[in-house]
Amino acid sequence: MLTEQRKQHILAVLRRDGRVLAKALGQELGVSEDTIRRDLRELARTGQLQRVHGGALPASPATATLAVREGLQVEEKRALGRAGARLIQPGQLVFVDGGTTTLQLVRHLPEHLKATIVTHSPLIAAELGAHPNVEVVLIGGRLFKHSMVSVGSAAVEAISRIRADLYLMGVTGLHAETGLSTGDLEEAYIKRALLAQAAETVVLASSDKLGVASAYSIAPATAATVILATRQADPAALAPFRRLKIAVQLADQGLTSATGGL
Numbered sequence: 001m002l003t004e005q006r007k008q009h010i011l012a013v014l015r016r017d018g019r020v021l022a023k024a025l026g027q028e029l030g031v032s033e034d035t036i037r038r039d040l041r042e043l044a045r046t047g048q049l050q051r052v053h054g055g056a057l058p059a060s061p062a063t064a065t066l067a068v069r070e071g072l073q074v075e076e077k078r079a080l081g082r083a084g085a086r087l088i089q090p091g092q093l094v095f096v097d098g099g100t101t102t103l104q105l106v107r108h109l110p111e112h113l114k115a116t117i118v119t120h121s122p123l124i125a126a127e128l129g130a131h132p133n134v135e136v137v138l139i140g141g142r143l144f145k146h147s148m149v150s151v152g153s154a155a156v157e158a159i160s161r162i163r164a165d166l167y168l169m170g171v172t173g174l175h176a177e178t179g180l181s182t183g184d185l186e187e188a189y190i191k192r193a194l195l196a197q198a199a200e201t202v203v204l205a206s207s208d209k210l211g212v213a214s215a216y217s218i219a220p221a222t223a224a225t226v227i228l229a230t231r232q233a234d235p236a237a238l239a240p241f242r243r244l245k246i247a248v249q250l251a252d253q254g255l256t257s258a259t260g261g262l
Contacts, residue, residue, distance in 0.1 A: 142154075
């Protein structure tokens with residue numbers, strides 16, 4: 001089998017099974033594990049998969065630029081935004097991640113809501129600037145322009161001084177085995193810091209985030225209190241999280257709060 005044929009077979013198996021194992025593929029195709037690993041490296045270099053120990057997982061498509069991501073899964077993000085907004089209760093202090101889904105979330109906050117939102121995203125903070133009753137705390141640091149969020153030690157230090165009732169998290173990858181992941185190392189540190197300082201964490205996951213992985217680990221999947229998905233999500237993609245006893249809620253089921261409604 002030619003190299004390009006092997007690669008196409010690897011991608012077909014990945015689409016079918018959700019993961020590939022180098023040893024099994026080598027035996028199936030009659031080539032060495034080293035040959036398969038080389039194929040996996042080349043496919044990973046072009047963003048077609050994410051290498052993990054022993055093989056590979058689907059790569060997240062959500063590592064594109066912010067402008068590109070705004071056009072992906074638009075209806076799902078609106079549904080997640082509406083549902084996520086309903087989770088914030090009056091008087092709470094809430095961490096809100098940067099990203100296109102959380103941008104939808106703050107756009108759906110009711111005008112009468114009185115709460116404090118802490119964010120490391122200037123875009124989120126600016127969107128909330130006109131909200132009459134929400135106190136906004138903007139975490140500073142070095143601007144990571146790809147996602148338009150603050151990163152770095154100053155941001156981590158500031159986050160460590162705050163205790164939140166709820167963290168509304170965005171990720172680029174959510175996999176039952178490899179956990180919560182993102183495409184940038186410093187973003188992973190920030191998300192880990194936010195997670196550590198929140199009483200509860202709700203992960204907002206459009207269907208393209210489920211069962212895929214990015215390069216930088218944030219935490220195990222079980223670190224999430226709730227996974228908020230939509231009806232567009234494949235039930236088979238959600239089943240592994242339910243087996244881990246993680247609460248899974250669909251965005252259009254009428255949420256009230258992270259504790260009471262989920």
